[in-house]
Amino acid sequence: MKLFPIAVINSGSISFKLIAKQSNQEIIKAMQELESGNGIKVGGVKALFKELDIEM
Secondary structure, three states: OOOOOOOOOOOOOOOOOOOOOOOOHHHHHHHHHHHOOOOOOOOOHHHHHHHOOOOO
16 A cells, blocks of 8 residues: 655644543532632732742
8 A cells, every 4th residue: 555645734723632631529629619709819920839838
C-alpha cells in the first residue's frame, strides 16, 4: 500500500478530542462556592500567597 502525505488544515481548533476526568466532590464543592460568589478574592499573586500563608 502506498502512503500519501496528508495535508493539515488549520481550522483554528485542536486536532484531537479533549477528555476531562470526572471531578471529585471536593472540586465540585469548590466550583459551587466560587459560582455563588463565596470564594476568596485577592488582588494578585502576592496577595494570594499571603492569604494562603505561603512565602515567595
